[in-house]
Amino acid sequence: MRILPCLLLLAAAMLGAEEPPAAPQTLPIVYPQPVAHCFILRIDNRRYELDNQFKDSVALLMGSANYAPTKALYDVLKRTIAERAPIEAAVTRAQTQLNLATAKVEKSRANLDSLKQQRNLYRSSDKVDLQELLRLDNAIINETANLARYEEMEEKAQLKLADAQKAVIPYNEKVQLAQDKYVAALKDYERTLGEIRAIAIANGKAL
Numbered sequence: 764m765r766i767l768p769c770l771l772l773l774a775a776a777m778l779g780a781e782e783p784p785a786a787p788q789t790l791p792i793v794y795p796q797p798v799a800h801c802f803i804l805r806i807d808n809r810r811y812e813l814d815n816q817f818k819d820s821v822a823l824l825m826g827s828a829n830y831a832p833t834k835a836l837y838d839v840l841k842r843t844i845a846e847r848a849p850i851e852a853a854v855t856r857a858q859t860q861l862n863l864a865t866a867k868v869e870k871s872r873a874n875l876d877s878l879k880q881q882r883n884l885y886r887s888s889d890k891v892d893l894q895e896l897l898r899l900d901n902a903i904i905n906e907t908a909n910l911a912r913y914e915e916m917e918e919k920a921q922l923k924l925a926d927a928q929k930a931v932i933p934y935n936e937k938v939q940l941a942q943d944k945y946v947a948a949l950k951d952y953e954r955t956l957g958e959i960r961a962i963a964i965a966n967g968k969a970l
Contacts, residue, residue: 787833811967828955836945843941847934857927861920871910878903
């Protein structure tokens with residue numbers, strides 16, 4: 764039984780091809796400046812000077828930000844990806860073995876076709892040496908046996924790759940679930956950061 768290449772490619776596509784989302788940006792930092800009746804807000808690696816009238820709004824937003832749970836979900840995602848890594852490595856090794864086996868099949872098949880063409884041309888020539896004809900026949904027999912052996916190796920490599928790809932499926936699902944949870948939390952967190960950023964840009968003085 765030969766496994767269709769399209770099925771192998773479909774299973775391979777299930778491996779996480781995309782890079783996981785980046786870690787959440789750390790919370791902004793507030794530096795009180797009581798003498799000047801203002802405070803300094805650091806966000807996006809920039810500092811803004813804001814009047815104290817905005818301190819409560821910024822503090823409320825920072826208090827509602829879900830940095831800690833978002834960071835925890837990011838750590839879970841990283842661990843899950845790390846757990847999948849050795850399973851993905853097994854798939855890569857199996858794919859390499861299949862590629863090598865397929866290359867041997869293709870080379871052997873080309874050699875066999877070439878030998879058959881040589882024999883046909885030789886038999887149609889004016890002078891035929893029985894020893895040379897026998898040599899070609901033996902070479903064809905040997906190469907036919909080689910091709911059968913390489914095809915068997917290729918089939919075993921295909922089955923091994925299919926097994927490896929099946930083994931990684933639950934890990935892919937686990938990674939996808941962890942990533943979905945993290946991305947959802949990250950969107951909420953970044954929305955809050957956006958509101959703080961808007962206050963800083965609209966009402967603060969960049970330092």
